[in-house]
Amino acid sequence: MKYTVKKFISLVVSLLFTSILTFAAFQVIPGDSALSALGIDATEEQLEEYREEMGLNKSLPVRYLNWLKNALRGDFGYSSQYRMQIKVSALIGDRLIVTAWLAVLSFLLIVAVSIPLGILSALKKNYILDSLITLVNQVFMSVPSFFLGMMITLVFGIILKWFTPGSYVNPWENFRLFLRFMIFPAAAVAIPRIAMVVKFLRSSLLREMELDYARTAKSKGMSNIRVLFRHVLKNALIPVITFLAMILADILAGAILVEQVFNLPGLGRLLVSSIANRDYAVVQAIILYSASVVIIINFFVDLIYQWIDPRVRTG
Amino acid sequence: MQPGKNKHDFNYILGLSITSLVLLVVLTGFFYTPYDPNKMDAALRNSPPSLLHLFGTDNFGRDILSRVMKGAGTTYIIAVSIVFVGASLGTIVGALTGYFGGWFDEAIMRLNDVLTSFPSILLALVFVSVFGPGSYNIILALGIIFVPSYARVVRSEFIVLKERDFVKNAKLMGAGNFRIMFVHILPNTGRVLIPSLLIGFNNAVLAEAGLSFLGLGVQPPQASLGRMLSEAQGYLLDSPWYAIAPGVMIILTVLGFSLISGGLANEK
Amino acid sequence: MKSNEILLNIENLTIGFARRRKINTVVDHVTLEVNKGEILGIAGESGSGKTMTVLAVMGLLPVSAKILSGGIHFLGKNLLTMEEKELRRLRGAEISMVFQDSMTSFNPLLTIGAQVEEMLRLHSSLAKEEYRILTLKALEEVGLAPEVYHMYPHQLSGGMRQRAMIAMAMIAGPKLVIADEPTTALDVTTQGKILELLKEMNVKHGTGIILISHDLRVIQSVCDRAVIMKDGRIVESGAAKVLFAHPENEYTRQLVESAPVLFSETGALLKGLDGETFFDCNKDEGEINGNVVQDGTELDMDPNGTNINKDRNETAVCSEWNGSNLKEDRTGTDLNTGPGKDHGEDQAKNQTRDQTRVQNKGKNKNQDKDQEEILIIKNLNVFYPEKGIVLPGKRSRKQVIRNVTISVRQGETLGIIGESGSGKSTLAKAIVGLDTEVEGVIKINGIAAAGSEMSVSRPQMVFQDPYGSLNPMKKIAWILEEPLKLQTNLGKKERMQRVNEMIRQVGLSPEHLERYPHQLSGGQRQRAAIAAALIVNPGLVILDEPVSSLDVTIQAQILCLLKELQKKYNLTYIFISHDLSVTFRFCDRICVIYRGEIAEVKEAGELLCRPQHEYTKELIRSAMLLTA
DSSP states (O other), X not given: OHHHHHHHHHHHHHHHHHHHHHHHHTTSOOSOHHHHHHOTTOOHHHHHHHHHXXXXXXXXXXXXXXXXXXXXXXXXXXXXXXXTOSBHHHHHHHHHHHHHHHHHHHHHHHHHHHHHHHHHHHHSOOHHHHHHHHHHHHHHHHSOHHHHHHHHIIIIIIISOSSXXXXXXXXXXXXXXXXXXXXXHHHHHHHHHHXXXXXXXXXXXXXXXXXXXXXXXXXXXXXXXXXXXXXXXXXXXXXXXXXXXXXXXXXXXXXXXXHHHHTOOSHHHHHHHHHHTTOHHHHHHHHHHHHXXXXXXXXXXXXXXXXXXXXXXXX | OOGGGSTTHHHHHHHHHHHHHHHHHHHHHHHOOSSOTTOXXXXXXXXXXXXXXXXXXXXXOOBHHHHHHHHHHHHHHHHHHHHHHHHHHHHHHHHHHHHHOHHHHHHHHHHHHHHHHSOHHHHHHHHHHHHOXXXXXXXXXXXXXXXXXXXXXXXXXXXXXXXXXXXXXXXXXXXXXXXXXXIIIGGGGHHHHHHHHXXXXXXXXXXXXXXXXXXXXXXXXXXXXXXXXXXXXXXXXXXXXXXHHHHHHHHHHHHHHHHHHHHHHHOO | OOOOOEEEEEEEEEEEEEXXXXXEEEEEEEEEEEETTOEEEEEXXXXXXXXXXXXXXXXXXXXXXXXXXXXXXXXXXXXXXXXXXXXXXXXXXXXXXXXXXXXXXXXXXXXXXXXXXXXHHHHOOOOHHHHHHHHHHHHHHTTOOGGGGGOOGGGSOHHHHHHHHHHHXXXXXXXXXXXXXXXXXXXXXXXXXXXXXXXXXXXXXXXXXXXXXXXXXXXXXXXXXXXXXXXXXXXXXXXXXXXXXXXOSHHHHHHHHHSOOXXXXXXXXXXXXXXXXXXXXXXXXXXXXXXXXXXXXXXXXXXXXXXXXXOOXXXXXXXXXXXXXXXXXXXXXXXXXXXXXXXXXXXXXXXXXXXXXXXXXXXXXXXXXXXXXXXXXXXXXXXXXXXXXXXXXXXXXXXXXXXXXXXXXXXXXXXXXXXTTSSHHHHHHHHHTOOSOEEEEEEETTEEOTTSOOOSSOOEXXXXXXXXXXXXXXXXXXXXXXXXXXXXXXXXXXXXXXXXXXXXXXXXXXXXXXXXXXXXXXXXXXXXXXXXXXXXXXXXXXXXXXXXXXXXXXXXXXXXXXXXXHHHHTOEEEEEESOHHHHHHHOSEEEEEETTEEEEXXXXXXXXXXXXXXXXXXXXXXXXHTTO
C-alpha cells in the first residue's frame, strides 16, 4: 500500500514536471507568438486583443497555470497552421486514434512474437547457435524502422502487390481494410523491436538459469524445461516488463517516422507538419500527450511489479 | 582487452570487419569520390546500377555511390559530435550526482527519469521545433538529449565504486573529492563507458537519419544518409536502388558497432 | 549408524573443463565412499574440487565441465550411465542437496511452503491436503513455525532459511543428503545450531550425509570420517578424530595447524599462530596450571594468582613475532621518519629494542596501563542517515553505535569482535573518520578527530578484500606512491625509493610494482594493500577482517607479516573480525560489540576463560559447539 502511494506521488510529480518542461520549452522561442499566430497582416489592435485574450500579458506562472487548467480539460486552443479555424483538440482527436492503433498493433506483434521466440532461443544453447541468434538479432536491430517501412512498401506493395501503397482507409469507413493496411506499418515498427526483446529476454533467461535457485530446482529432480517454466520464467520476465515499457515509448518514436513512410494521417505526421509550420500549440499538445502516456505506462509497470514480486510487496 | 577470449568470437570479428570496411569507405569519401556527389546530369536521371555507377544514379542524375560516401561522412561527423557533447556532459553530471548523492542527486535523477522515458527523437523534435532545423541544432539537441543516458551509466558506476574499499583508502590517504572522482574512480568506469559510447554512436546515427528523413535535420543540397533516404522515398517505384544504398550503409554501420560493443561487454 | 552398507561409491572420478583445446582438470582421480547413515566430511580450500565432486554426483555439473573418467555408483547403480529421466527420479527423492547460500538458492518469488512442498509433489502422489500437512510437519521438525509456510525467502533470517532448506532436502526421505558449505554464510551462533540439526536428522532418519566445508571445525564437530582435498586430489582420508589429531600428510598438517582451531577437546586450548600460544583455563580454580613454555622465559601471570597463561614460542610459524608490549614510545606523529628511515636504522638499536621487549615480556600486564594511549574514544555515537526520500535540510537517522568509550594503548593490538551488523565496521569507520555522522570524542595522539579533518597521523586501514581496496586500474607502484604524493612533500625520486623499500618490507619484490592488482594472487594483493597502508607510517592501523577472504594457509602468513611489521614500526592495531579464533590468537585485548554497544573489553585470555556478558558467553559457547 505504501509502495502504491509512493509510486502514485511519483507519477503526479513526474506529470507536473513534464507539463512544466513542455510549457517552458516553448517560452524561449524568439519572436512574437501573437504575430506568428495572426500573421504579419494583423493590426496592432488585433495583436493586442489576441494577447489579452490568450493571457500573454500575464506573468509566466499564471500563464502556465492557465495553460495547464485548459490542457487538463483537453483544450489547447486553436491551430495556427489551419488559420485558427480548427481546435487543436479536434485536430489531435482523429489522428490520435490512428497512432494508437499503430502502437497497439505493433506492441501486440512484439509481445506475441518475441516472448515465444525468446524462450525458444534460450532453450538450446551451443556456440554456433548462440552466435547465429545474436547475429540475426543484431541485424534486425540495426535496421531503422523507416527504412524497413520503405523496403516493406517496395517488396509487399510494389513487387508483390499485397497492398497498394498510400491506400489508407479510415477505421470508421471499413475497419477490415484499415487493419489489413495497418499490419504493414505495424510490422515495420515491430520487427527491429522484436529483435531487441528477444535478445533481452534470452539473456535474462540464460542469466537466471545459471542462478542458484535454478540449480536448487534441478536438484529436486525437475527437468530443465520444467525449471524454466515453473521457476525461471517469472523471475526472468521481471526486467523484461520494464524493457517492454521502454519499447512502448520507443514505438511512439518509430510511429512518427513510419507514418511518414506509409502516409498515415497520425499524430506523427501532424507533429512534423506542425513543426515545419511553427504551429506550437499543436506541438505542445502532442508532446504533452505522448509524454503523459509514457509516464502513466511506467506507473502501471511499477504496479505490476508489486503484483508479481513479493520483495517489492512486503518491503 | 583480448578479443579472442570472449564468447562471441565470430560476431566480434565480423563486427570489426564490417566496421573497418565501412570506415574505409567513409574515410575515403572525405578525400575522393568517383564523381562529384552534387553534380547533376539530366541524361543520367534514375539510371539503375551499372559498371559506371555502381549503385546507380538518383532523380537528378547524381552518382549514388559518391553521395553515400560523402553523406555517410556527414552523418558520422554529426554522430561523433553528438556523442562527444552527450558523453562529456553526461560523465560530469553522472560523476557529481553519483559521488555526492543527496537531494541534488534526487532532483537531477527525477529530471533524468522524465527525460529518458521520452523517446529521444520526440525530444529532438521539440528542440528542433524551438530552435529550428539544421546540422548544428541537431548536434546540440541530440547531444543534450543523450546527456541523461550517459549520466545514468556513469552515476550508477560511481555509486558502486565510491563504496569500494579503494575509494575509502584514497580518502584515508587524504585525497580530495575531485582527485578521487577523476583520478581514482573515473578510469574504472571505462568498462561500461566504452561500450555505451559505441551504442551511443549508433543511436546518434539512427537519430540523425530519422530527423533528416523527416526533413528536420541536414538541409539540402548537403547529403546525409537520412537526407538521401528522404529523397529516395518519392522514387521508390522508379528507382528503388536509390533507397537501398544509404539504407544498407546505415544498417552496416549500426551492425558493426553493436557487434563490437557486444563483444566488449561479454568480456570479463 | 546401522550397518556398513555402502551408499555411494565414487571411483577414480576425473572432471575437467575444456578450454581452447586444453583440458583443465579440477577433480583428479577421486575415490571415496559413503556408508549408510554416516557423515562424511570433505574438507579443502576453495578450488580444491570438493564442490565439483558432489555436483557430479547430482548430475548438476556446469555444461562446460566434462567427466573424463571414473564411475559414481549409488546403491550399486551407475549414475553416470543412467538415463536422465531415471536420474531425475533419484534427485531429491534419494539424494538431495543443501546449498551454501540460502538466500539465492530459494526462488525469491515463491513461498517457502510452496518450494518445500514442490519437492514432495515431484516424488509422490498424494492428496492436496496431505502435501500441506506433511510440509508443515517437515517445517516443524527443523524447528520452524507454521507461519513460515506462507512466507517468502527474503522475510526469513539466514538461519531460518537454512533450516527450511534442510526441511526441503529431508522431506522426500532421501538416503543421502549433500550439504555444501551449509554454515559458511551464517553467523557463528547460528552455525552450531544448523550443524546440530544436521546431526539430529542423521541420527533420527539414518540419512547419510556428505558435509563439505573449508572450515575444519565444522568437519571435526559432526563428521564420522573425513577426506582432505587439494587441487582436485584427495590427499588424506580417515576417521575424523584421528585425522585431525594425527595428520600424516604434510598438507593436512599445515591445514590443521593454520586452521582456526579454537578449542581442543578439553574445550580450553587454543593453538596459536606461532604454534604454541595457550589459553589454558583450568576448571579447578586457584590451581596454577602450567609452565608450558619451552624457551624458559617467565610466565605472564595474573596478579590474582589465577590460572590464565599466555605465552608464545617464537620458533613456529612466525619466527619473528615477539610479544607486543613495546616500551619505546613513538607516537608516530612525525611523518618524515617513515618506514624507510626506520628500516635503515642501526641494527644495534633494533637489538636493544628486542632486549627491552624480552625483559618486558615477563612483566605484569598491568604495567601496560602506564603506556601512552594512542586512541581515546569517549561516549561515541554514530548514526546512519535513514534511506528514503531525502529532503534538503531534513534528515532522519539511525543510531548504529551507542555510547562507546574505549582507549587503545600505544603498540597494543585491540581486537573487536561481533556479528555482522553489530556495528564493528561502523566503529572502525568512525575512528578513521570515514563517517561524518559522529557524536562524542575521538582522540588520536591527543588530537581531537571527531567530525574534523585529520591532518596529522591519519590512521590507515587494511580492508578485508584486497581486490576491492586496491584500485584495479592502477599499477601497484602508483597505488603505493599515491599516499606519499598526498601526504608528504617528497620528490618523485624519494617517493619511488620509499615505494621500493616498502614493497620489500611486505615480502614482495620490486617487479610486483609494475603489475596490476588482478595480476597478483590473493595473498600478494593483501601484502600490497598492507604496504599501501603502512607507507606513510600511520602509527595506528585498523585491520578490518584482513584475512577473512584468504585461504587458511595464506591467513597465517599475513597475520605473521602484520605482527612482524608491528614490531618493526611500533604500530598499534585495531583488529576487527567475526572469527573468534583468529582474534584470540592475534590480539592482546578484545572488545566485544553487541548491537552497537560494548558488551565487554578484556585481556584476550581473561575474556576467553571468564566471559561476563551473556552475549560473549554465547559466542564462545557456540564456537565450542563446533568441536563438542
